[in-house]
Amino acid sequence: MGHHPVEDSNRSNNRSFEEIINARLSRRKLLTGTASAATVGVLGSLALTGCGGSSSSDTRTTASNTVTMNPERLGFEAVPGAIEDRVILPQGYKADVLYAKGDPLFSGLPQFKNDGTDVDYDSRSGDEHDGMHFFGMNSSGQYDPQASNRGILVLNHENLEDNTLHETPTAKADALAENNITDLKKFVDREMNGHGVSCVEIQKENGKWSVVLDSPYNRRVTIFTEMEMRGPVAGEDFVKTKLTPTGTRRFGTMNNCAHGYTPWGTYLAAEENWYAYFNVGTVDALSEKHQGWLARYGIQGAGWNYRKWDEVPGDQYARFGITTDGAVATEDFRHEANLHGYVTEVDPFRPTQKPRVRTGFGRFSHEGAWVAPTKEGSPVVIYSGDDSRREYMYKFVSKAAWSEADRNGGLAAGDTYLDEGTLYVAVFNDDGTGEWKALSKSNAELDGTHTYNDDGTTYQYDFASDAEILASARLAADVVGATPMDRPEWAMVHPTNGDVYLTLTNGNSSNRPSKDLDAANPRAINSNGHIIRWRENEGNHAATTFEWDIFLFGSSAGATSDYNVSGLTAENEFSSPDGLFIDPRGVMWIQTDDGSSGIRSKTNNQMLMAIPGEVGDGESVSVTTSDNTGQESINTFVGGNAEAVQLKRFLVGPNGCEITGIIMTADARSMFVNVQHPGEGGSAETFNRNVSTWPATSGDATAFGEAGNRPRSATIVIYREDGGEIAI
Ligand code: FEO
Numbered sequence: 001m002g003h004h005p006v007e008d009s010n011r012s013n014n015r016s017f018e019e020i021i022n023a024r025l026s027r028r029k030l031l032t033g034t035a036s037a038a039t040v041g042v043l044g045s046l047a048l049t050g051c052g053g054s055s056s057s058d059t060r061t062t063a064s065n066t067v068t069m070n071p072e073r074l075g076f077e078a079v080p081g082a083i084e085d086r087v088i089l090p091q092g093y094k095a096d097v098l099y100a101k102g103d104p105l106f107s108g109l110p111q112f113k114n115d116g117t118d119v120d121y122d123s124r125s126g127d128e129h130d131g132m133h134f135f136g137m138n139s140s141g142q143y144d145p146q147a148s149n150r151g152i153l154v155l156n157h158e159n160l161e162d163n164t165l166h167e168t169p170t171a172k173a174d175a176l177a178e179n180n181i182t183d184l185k186k187f188v189d190r191e192m193n194g195h196g197v198s199c200v201e202i203q204k205e206n207g208k209w210s211v212v213l214d215s216p217y218n219r220r221v222t223i224f225t226e227m228e229m230r231g232p233v234a235g236e237d238f239v240k241t242k243l244t245p246t247g248t249r250r251f252g253t254m255n256n257c258a259h260g261y262t263p264w265g266t267y268l269a270a271e272e273n274w275y276a277y278f279n280v281g282t283v284d285a286l287s288e289k290h291q292g293w294l295a296r297y298g299i300q301g302a303g304w305n306y307r308k309w310d311e312v313p314g315d316q317y318a319r320f321g322i323t324t325d326g327a328v329a330t331e332d333f334r335h336e337a338n339l340h341g342y343v344t345e346v347d348p349f350r351p352t353q354k355p356r357v358r359t360g361f362g363r364f365s366h367e368g369a370w371v372a373p374t375k376e377g378s379p380v381v382i383y384s385g386d387d388s389r390r391e392y393m394y395k396f397v398s399k400a401a402w403s404e405a406d407r408n409g410g411l412a413a414g415d416t417y418l419d420e421g422t423l424y425v426a427v428f429n430d431d432g433t434g435e436w437k438a439l440s441k442s443n444a445e446l447d448g449t450h451t452y453n454d455d456g457t458t459y460q461y462d463f464a465s466d467a468e469i470l471a472s473a474r475l476a477a478d479v480v481g482a483t484p485m486d487r488p489e490w491a492m493v494h495p496t497n498g499d500v501y502l503t504l505t506n507g508n509s510s511n512r513p514s515k516d517l518d519a520a521n522p523r524a525i526n527s528n529g530h531i532i533r534w535r536e537n538e539g540n541h542a543a544t545t546f547e548w549d550i551f552l553f554g555s556s557a558g559a560t561s562d563y564n565v566s567g568l569t570a571e572n573e574f575s576s577p578d579g580l581f582i583d584p585r586g587v588m589w590i591q592t593d594d595g596s597s598g599i600r601s602k603t604n605n606q607m608l609m610a611i612p613g614e615v616g617d618g619e620s621v622s623v624t625t626s627d628n629t630g631q632e633s634i635n636t637f638v639g640g641n642a643e644a645v646q647l648k649r650f651l652v653g654p655n656g657c658e659i660t661g662i663i664m665t666a667d668a669r670s671m672f673v674n675v676q677h678p679g680e681g682g683s684a685e686t687f688n689r690n691v692s693t694w695p696a697t698s699g700d701a702t703a704f705g706e707a708g709n710r711p712r713s714a715t716i717v718i719y720r721e722d723g724g725e726i727a728i
Pocket residue numbers: 158257258272367387488489578
């Protein structure tokens with residue numbers, strides 16, 4: 001069964017119930033030959049959700065401007081793929097560099113020299129900009145999502161570019177070799193302060209955005225920042241350490257990849273590759289269960305991002321070396337890793353309040369944490385994927401029902417909605433249905449003793465409490481049969497029809513061999529990734545069942561049609577989808593983090609746009625891939641092809657970068673995007689300048705940088721030259 005082009009290219013979200021049911025029925029028939037009783041049940045739920053679809057284009061008015069809702073066309077010419085060391089945009093668009101690595105938050109600081117001598121990263125922009133939100137602010141200093149000319153930009157600094165951070169490529173290694181603790185501490189402090197989160201007030205004057213230096217809202221959250229542990233894990237014995245003997249506080253957050261934001265005006269910073277910063281020494285005194293936790297989270301020996309911070313004297317540094325060398329847990333750092341892997345809530349509007357670590361969402365490599373649109377009287381629902389190979393998709397459902405009275409409630413509202421609730425993990429069935437399995441003591445599947453096998457070493461474990469289930473969520477998800485995915489990255493709920501989209505960035509031969517495919521992850525190796533989506537039963541985000549299909553498959557344009565399933569062409573071929581945003585108008589933006597696929601020889605990382613349809617608007621297809629063990633064809637469900645969803649390339653980034661982080665103002669006139677690690681892959685001797693010297697000192701993001709620049713991650717702001725609505 002090959003891929004049949006979708007006849008229905010109407011993407012306006014206004015199909016009748018009957019059409020949706022017929023489409024769903026026909027693809028079930030293609031797959032199974034008959035509509036089973038179970039299928040009829042599925043159709044019943046779809047009919048109920050059909051009313052969630054919106055009508056065709058209309059407009060909405062913000063404080064200052066009119067915005068097109070549910071547009072049917074994208075109003076720009078796609079940009080060609082390119083390998084150029086600058087940002088490339090469609091005709092009629094421009095972009096400024098707004099906030100680059102090292103930019104000061106306060107006027108008392110020296111300008112960034114960018115020669116590796118800069119210090120004070122706790123008062124400057126950190127490195128490797130990633131997830132980001134714009135919190136509009138009204139004239140009384142309150143969160144106002146409609147405010148489009150002033151606000152607080154909050155963004156993550158995921159990681160460091162070692163080749164550009166210090167004075168010379170060998171400076172830190174030399175200090176280590178010479179045991180020069182003074183120098184080493186300087187380098188380590190720079191590295192720990194280069195991570196975390198930035199909160200920075202920005203304003204638009206005369207059509208141009210700039211940073212408001214010395215704003216009371218400007219601050220950095222770093223790996224030193226004190227935070228409160230909250231939710232079920234706080235205070236448990238397994239999070240007590242020498243620095244937090246009560247298990248109720250933690251220092252810092254690290255490897256903050258993507259993010260989320262709440263309707264009560266706060267920011268959610270997710271920790272992704274936190275596990276890689278530790279070095280595990282002798283941990284003989286840990287129980288088998290807790291040694292199993294270390295193994296299941298990949299915390300063994302020196303992690304790939306271990307930076308020898310624990311070679312600096314003092315507990316703030318020693319905590320990155322995990323050992324049981326104390327007499328009891330509060331005399332060492334055997335439990336330090338149990339304090340990480342959660343989502344942290346930051347209130348940009350109350351800068352003196354300590355961030356709160358929300359353990360109720362579970363512990364894993366959180367890519368981000370995306371809050372579904374809230375409804376008075378219904379629980380708050382948060383989607384969060386675990387971005388590691390063969391890991392799972394989760395959601396948190398609050399115990400408390402949402403009340404509009406909490407809309408600007410800050411961290412106190414967070415206490416209400418985020419500290420009590422239920423964590424679920426997704427099972428994607430091959431028939432296009434899915435189920436959310438509860439990870440709590442209420443689920444009898446988790447009773448008793450279980451075994452985790454790590455390359456021949458086995459660990460017995462049980463779950464003594466909900467706190468243990470959350471802190472070892474991966475092990476609980478294993479037990480209930482969650483579906484291993486091809487690396488869940490960003491999730492996004494469609495603002496009008498409620499469909500949930502999730503980028504699955506890619507797989508490799510070990511996590512997705514041809515003998516281990518399923519309909520939701522149907523490709524062996526899957527170097528180009530795909531985007532899956534689902535609709536919760538009756539459109540209720542707290543539901544425990546859903547319907548799914550695959551929105552788009554990444555591919556090079558030249559691949560055969562049973563691999564290039566979505567029919568990508570030169571103007572929209574892409575690989576490794578990561579950042580994802582559906583703006584308030586219903587327009588989708590897809591950002592790529594493509595390392596080495598064939599597409600990288602044709603274009604730098606990029607951002608594309610589409611007008612998505614809805615779950616169930618496509619059909620059944622067969623996808624064929626192979627690896628060195630054989631070739632497999634898997635039946636799955638795919639939405640409209642690239643032409644039907646008007647997939648078009650909007651932006652190409654500078655050399656060596658990843659494009660990640662995206663948010664638009666409510667008036668759709670300004671869009672903020674992050675360019676992460678331009679110059680990656682360059683040589684240490686040239687400080688990566690052999691690959692990139694972006695950005696230019698002029699601040700024009702579309703200009704080439706000067707020859708002497710060390711490349712810098714940066715937030716850019718994109719405008720239409722005539723001041724109009726972006727992309728329409
Ligand atoms: Fe930091 Fe999953 O990307």
